[in-house]
Amino acid sequence: MHDVIVIGAGLAGLRCAGLLSAGGLDVVVLEAADAVGGRQRxxxxxxxxxxxxxxxxxxxxxxxxxxxxxxxxxxxxxxxxxxxxxxxxxxxxxxxxxxxxxxxxxxxxxxVNGRDAFALARWTTPALVRPLSRLARNDVTLREAWDAVGLSGxxxxxxxxxxxxxxxxxxxxxxxNAFARLLVRxxxxxxxxxxxxGIAAVPEQLAAHARATGADIRLDARAERMTALGEGVRVELADGDSVRATRVVVAVSPDAVTDLTGLARPAxxxxxxxxxxxxxxxxxxxxxxxxxxxxxxxxxxxxxxxxxxxxxxxxxxxxxxxxxxxxxxxxxxxxxxxxxxxxxxxxxxxxxxxxxxxxxxxxxxAQPAPLGAARSPRYAERLYVAGDHRDTASIQGALASGERAARAVLSDAGTSRSAASLHR
CATH class of the missing domain: 3.90.660.20 (Protoporphyrinogen oxidase, mitochondrial; domain 2)
Structure with missing residues (x-):
């Protein structure tokens, strides 16, 4: 039985898998497609x-x-x-x-006129000096925010x-508005x-790192369902095979989240x-x-x-x-x-x-207002979720979510690797 199964070899899953295997855990990644990358292909x-x-x-x-x-x-x-x-x-x-x-x-x-330039500066400046948590206070839609600063030309x-x-x-x-400001920053x-x-060079590099630290990445391995099994979880594959692990990280695209977890489908x-x-x-x-x-x-x-x-x-x-x-x-x-x-x-x-x-x-x-905080990766006993739909809709959000899931797994597994070391 493996320590961790990561379902999905997109950016979040690969980043998570690389950190977990570098932390000393036995990790296997199950990817339904014929190559890593998810939406980055x-x-x-x-x-x-x-x-x-x-x-x-x-x-x-x-x-x-x-x-x-x-x-x-x-x-x-x-x-x-x-x-x-x-x-x-x-x-x-x-x-x-x-x-x-x-x-x-x-x-x-x-x-560009003077009024619009001044309004744009009023809208942009906070994004350069404030953290996202501050930008998200009293968040409104982008349209409402531009109306409020007088940006109309x-x-x-x-x-x-x-x-x-x-x-x-x-x-x-x-x-x-908070998310739009973050992107502008x-x-x-x-x-x-x-x-x-091509963009695929990013997940390919992440996959190479994960493999170098010991992770096993299996392509054409579509996970269909998960079943609690004593002190672990069994993941059944479309080809009839199954894989067991102590913990599972679900890092699939938004359209596949519900089928595996029962969580609401992200907009x-x-x-x-x-x-x-x-x-x-x-x-x-x-x-x-x-x-x-x-x-x-x-x-x-x-x-x-x-x-x-x-x-x-x-x-x-x-x-x-x-x-x-x-x-x-x-x-x-x-x-x-x-x-x-x-x-x-x-x-x-x-x-x-x-x-x-x-x-x-x-x-x-989708990132509607008000922007919520990044969601916890823990969603059930021994089960975790990662992806940009748990953070912000971006490559940054996907990678950060993968890191957060890895920290949670390492903490729950009681490893000696500190959370701070994941940011090096």
Whole structure:
């Protein structure tokens, strides 16, 4: 019998497993898919690297810095800013502290006025100096918070709303203001990008560490049910096999939590990503581009190969376009996406080849207001739950939740490894 079974080899499960095995426990990880990563997967299609939906990795995440060797990922970094399609043309807004020479251009864009700039500063400043627990006091929706600080002009409607719609996977401003501020803090402090080999490089590194410390990771091993068994738990697999352990950590995606635990299914938001191949890019800019006119289904689009050239074969370019995927609504269709992209880029894209469309129904756990505290990993005798749906909807939240579950297991198992040592 093992000490711990971790169900799920996503970021939370792999981080938890690595810490537990490093703490001296006998750990086995059961993963239903044919590779580790969960929602952080990368596929090679016709020589292109396609992540499962458009993703970014922010090196400012504290749990990420604790968990992986960032230098080994060879991150390509997106410019910190956004391009905006307006009725007059294309405008660019960049981080004013990192690109001070861009301030005059931003002011001439017509997207920034004094009132909006002051309101944005009022909204952003607390996020840079206060912990999340303080930001979450008297939490309201993002929409209500922007109304309260007087942010109402084009900086909100043409820039922030379309940009954050793609980040939060919802466009109605219903997300927790505290959570949105937390993400903005990370955007200000970090420079998001992607590993040269795709987002899958992150879970692959976590898996390598877990294996090096003794964890056994079994792929194509779908857990179907758990049964209490004396001083332990038996996990039955879809192929008829079973595995026993003293404790079990359930670190599966939100859509699979209920089947294994009986806990309520976490609410999620969906995203749809379209991947196109082109011989020539529609722009030389690597900035994420949004439509400030509020038209069409595309919330953002970017030429991936300007930031991570290895995402495409030599001489080719990869363009990503992301749409919202509201539950119960019809997804965007290719004709509408192509029409909108042509308008955004101001280019003929008829020769672009559609490589793949990713409909990610459970892309992110919803974070409604008021934002609750991170949930305890303990939910039953010898049973624990981890995942970003137990923390914040982010890579940071997934890794931090995995760490918290590992601390709980090590404490309950009576090991000598201190909780503080897990943060080294």
């Amino acid at each position: 990368t596929d090679i299609v016709d020589g292109f690297r396609l992540d499962r939906g458009f993703q970014v990795l922010n090196p400012a995440y504290p749990a990420l810095r604790r968990s992986v060797d960032l230098d080994a990922l060879a991150l390509g970094s997106f410019p910190v800013g956004v391009r905006v399609r307006t009725a007059e043309g294309m405008a660019e807004l960049r981080h004013p502290l990192r690109y001070p020479l861009s301030i005059a251009t931003s002011l001439r864009s017509g997207l 084009p900086l909100r409607t043409a820039v922030l709303e379309p940009f954050l719609a793609g980040v939060l996977a919802e466009g109605g401003g219903e997300t927790s 990370y955007f200000v402090l970090g420079r998001p990008g992607l590993p040269a080999q 999620t938001n969906g995203l749809q990503t379209w991947w196109f191949a082109a011989a020539e890019p529609p722009t030389a800019s690597a900035l994420l581009t949004v439509d400030g006119r509020g038209r069409g289904p595309v919330v953002n689009t970017v030429v991936m190969t300007h930031t991570v050239p290895a995402y495409a074969p030599a001489g080719r370019h990869l363009i990503a376009a992301t749409c919202l995927l509201p539950r119960g609504a019809d997804p965007a269709e290719e004709n509408d996406v192509r029409r909108h992209l042509s308008e955004i880029w101001g280019a003929d894209i008829s020769a672009w080849k559609l490589i793949r469309r990713d409909d990610i129904t459970d892309a992110l756990p």
